[in-house]
Amino acid sequence: MSPSSNKTTSRFGHLPLSTSGPLECALKGTVLLTHPYFNKGSAFTPDERRDFALAGLLPPSVQTLEQQVQRAYEQYCARPDDLAKNTFLTSMKEQNEVLYFRLLHDHLPEMFSVVYTPTEGDAIQNYSRIFRRPDGLFLNIHDVDRVYHDLSLWGTADDIDYIVVTDGEEILGIGDQGCGGILISIAKLALTTLCAGIHPNRVLPVVLDCGTDNEELLNDPLYLGLREKRVRGEAYDNFVDTFVKAARKLYPKAYIHFEDFGLQNARRLLNKYRPEIPCFNDDVQGTGCVTLAAIFAGLHVTKQKVDDIRLVIFGAGTAGVGIADQVRDAIATERGISKEEAAKQIWLIDKPGILTTDTEDLSEGQKPYAKAEDEWESKDRNLLAVVKQVKPNVLIGTSTVPRSFTKEVVEAMASSVERPIILPLSNPTRLHEAVPSDLLEWTNGKALVATGSPFKPVKGPWGESGKEVEIEVAECNNSVVFPGIGLGSILSRAKLVTDKMLVAAVNGVAQLSPALKDSTAPLLPGVDVVRDVSVVVARKVIQSAVEEGVATQEGIPDDEAELDEWIREQMWDPVYRPLKYVNKEGASREAKGEMRVVGSVEGREQQ
Numbered sequence: 001m002s003p004s005s006n007k008t009t010s011r012f013g014h015l016p017l018s019t020s021g022p023l024e025c026a027l028k029g030t031v032l033l034t035h036p037y038f039n040k041g042s043a044f045t046p047d048e049r050r051d052f053a054l055a056g057l058l059p060p061s062v063q064t065l066e067q068q069v070q071r072a073y074e075q076y077c078a079r080p081d082d083l084a085k086n087t088f089l090t091s092m093k094e095q096n097e098v099l100y101f102r103l104l105h106d107h108l109p110e111m112f113s114v115v116y117t118p119t120e121g122d123a124i125q126n127y128s129r130i131f132r133r134p135d136g137l138f139l140n141i142h143d144v145d146r147v148y149h150d151l152s153l154w155g156t157a158d159d160i161d162y163i164v165v166t167d168g169e170e171i172l173g174i175g176d177q178g179c180g181g182i183l184i185s186i187a188k189l190a191l192t193t194l195c196a197g198i199h200p201n202r203v204l205p206v207v208l209d210c211g212t213d214n215e216e217l218l219n220d221p222l223y224l225g226l227r228e229k230r231v232r233g234e235a236y237d238n239f240v241d242t243f244v245k246a247a248r249k250l251y252p253k254a255y256i257h258f259e260d261f262g263l264q265n266a267r268r269l270l271n272k273y274r275p276e277i278p279c280f281n282d283d284v285q286g287t288g289c290v291t292l293a294a295i296f297a298g299l300h301v302t303k304q305k306v307d308d309i310r311l312v313i314f315g316a317g318t319a320g321v322g323i324a325d326q327v328r329d330a331i332a333t334e335r336g337i338s339k340e341e342a343a344k345q346i347w348l349i350d351k352p353g354i355l356t357t358d359t360e361d362l363s364e365g366q367k368p369y370a371k372a373e374d375e376w377e378s379k380d381r382n383l384l385a386v387v388k389q390v391k392p393n394v395l396i397g398t399s400t401v402p403r404s405f406t407k408e409v410v411e412a413m414a415s416s417v418e419r420p421i422i423l424p425l426s427n428p429t430r431l432h433e434a435v436p437s438d439l440l441e442w443t444n445g446k447a448l449v450a451t452g453s454p455f456k457p458v459k460g461p462w463g464e465s466g467k468e469v470e471i472e473v474a475e476c477n478n479s480v481v482f483p484g485i486g487l488g489s490i491l492s493r494a495k496l497v498t499d500k501m502l503v504a505a506v507n508g509v510a511q512l513s514p515a516l517k518d519s520t521a522p523l524l525p526g527v528d529v530v531r532d533v534s535v536v537v538a539r540k541v542i543q544s545a546v547e548e549g550v551a552t553q554e555g556i557p558d559d560e561a562e563l564d565e566w567i568r569e570q571m572w573d574p575v576y577r578p579l580k581y582v583n584k585e586g587a588s589r590e591a592k593g594e595m596r597v598v599g600s601v602e603g604r605e606q607q
């Protein structure tokens with residue numbers, strides 16, 4: 001999958017998001033060189049150097065993007081550790097976006113974990129220490145009156161397709177990171193471009209700074225966010241609502257992706273806004289979708305059906321309940337039974353142990369899964385006791401409790417099922433409920449494993465032959481699916497993101513599972529094919545949006561192959577487009593470099 005050179009004119013005629021042809025630019029000289037969207041560095045052509053007053057500002061050799069990637073890769077490799085590599089890549093993104101995305105594209109399996117989990121988690125924890133220049137939109141709860149104005153600086157009604165917003169309360173598995181959460185919005189958006197070709201100049205990362213309950217940050221003199229305890233209740237709801245309403249009014253085409261909100265808010269906000277606007281909560285829905293696809297692949301290997309699912313989820317928070325709902329709904333649909341009946345195949349465990357109708361303070365999301373108290377044989381309510389009684393064939397971890405899938409638990413599970421499906425999903429890596437090497441060793445290679453963060457393949461002398469075999473472990477992360485869901489929603493200009501669109505996305509990923517063809521292969525497709533996965537997911541989502549009557553885009557092709565072509569045509573590729581000078585007066589906001597980079601480039605704050 002090498003990015004094509006500039007796309008030729010489409011046979012579909014004008015497409016809203018097509019990126020073919022020259023790029024108009026009203027910037028010149030040093031301003032142009034410091035603008036990440038237009039900058040080409042040493043790859044500016046002789047004509048461009050002349051037309052844009054760059055001649056004396058660059059060394060004479062005109063280089064190709066490939067040469068630049070080679071140089072950048074050497075510099076990347078020279079960085080001593082992953083956090084330094086992450087910082088290097090951030091700096092490259094601020095200088096030259098095409099080069100940044102092309103470097104990542106060409107080295108994706110190697111660099112994915114550096115720009116995403118786990119290393120992005122380290123960058124977020126160190127945000128106020130490693131900060132050099134701001135990126136994204138910082139809104140704070142004491143300036144509610146400014147929300148509309150500050151949002152309006154990012155473009156006009158047509159300019160923004162995709163917004164990722166966080167309030168920083170529950171970042172990955174590392175908890176409250178306050179305004180450092182902006183980096184998760186930026187990272188998720190980088191993945192939408194990288195994995196699904198969503199245009200990097202048409203996205204907006206946002207952090208809603210409501211304070212932080214993280215004492216370390218509150219006591220850090222260098223902390224950059226609001227230095228006070230989180231504001232909650234009515235003021236919080238009003239702040240979020242002001243943001244959502246302003247975003248809808250200013251950018252009516254934009255899809256809003258909620259990321260890493262806290263347990264009290266994630267699902268509540270999703271339920272509030274889902275019936276009204278095209279929005280998506282990645283931790284609830286993205287995680288639910290990708291995990292269901294992994295379970296489908298696992299059932300294919302074990303030759304079981306949806307009826308056979310006996311699922312135990314350890315950690316019944318935002319992600320855990322999101323997964324439970326997605327699986328429950330799939331069981332209900334497939335078996336033609338009610339959701340209540342389907343929920344009987346799912347058991348949730350949280351801090352008090354198995355959740356029963358007697359458990360205090362069950363959340364609304366947990367209630368449908370609470371089991372009758374008298375079902376419990378043992379007075380123990382812990383994971384081991386539950387596994388022994390339930391005899392699950394699928395065990396999922398979304399608890400942030402490292403090593404909680406102990407040898408005893410896994411052996412208990414493996415004693416009652418031939419091929420246990422075990423998915424420790426907590427991020428970052430150090431919080432995984434178990435590591436693949438242990439799971440495979442304890443089950444003699446029988447466990448079907450996928451993990452929340454990436455792991456290297458595991459070698460071992462498993463099976464009766466005792467021969468050394470290498471098992472590749474799939475990454476079960478919402479990143480497999482959210483870029484494609486976003487792409488499909490944007491291209492169809494869906495009014496809403498419906499349940500059926502999400503089920504369609506699950507089926508799209510599941511049909512691409514390598515395990516369908518080879519039972520020893522990973523349960524999910526890997527990052528090496530992620531753009532192809534996104535096309536299939538987007539296609540399924542678009543078809544479903546059309547069927548549901550929520551697609552508003554005209555001219556969506558009916559034919560599947562044509563639809564794929566129509567999708568690919570609108571995916572942004574990391575290639576240089578020729579620059580065409582336009583006079584500043586009357587130039588578009590994009591040509592003036594005003595989108596994504598707000599205000600004058602020269603005047604941007606550094607440090």
Ligand SMILES: NC(=O)C1=CN([C@@H]2O[C@H](COP(=O)(O)OP(=O)(O)OC[C@H]3O[C@@H](n4cnc5c(N)ncnc54)[C@H](O)[C@@H]3O)[C@@H](O)[C@H]2O)C=CC1
Pocket residue numbers: 170171172173174262263282283287314315316317318319320349350351352397398399400401425426427428431451452453476477478479
């Ligand atoms: N692989 C993926 O795609 C995704 C992974 N995650 C990961 O899942 C983890 C959880 O994330 P969220 O659901 O957003 O957090 P959350 O805070 O909403 O949920 C965590 C749940 O685990 C429970 N828990 C904590 N200690 C426990 C214990 N000792 N025993 C049983 N339950 C316990 C908490 O009470 C809470 O209900 C994080 O590490 C996050 O990075 C989240 C979203 C996507």
Ligand SMILES: CC(=O)C(=O)O
Pocket residue numbers: 117171172173260282283427477478479
């Ligand atoms: C992957 C993700 O969204 C999380 O860990 O929160």
Ligand SMILES: [Mg+2]
Pocket residue numbers: 171172259260282283
């Ligand atoms: Mg998340």
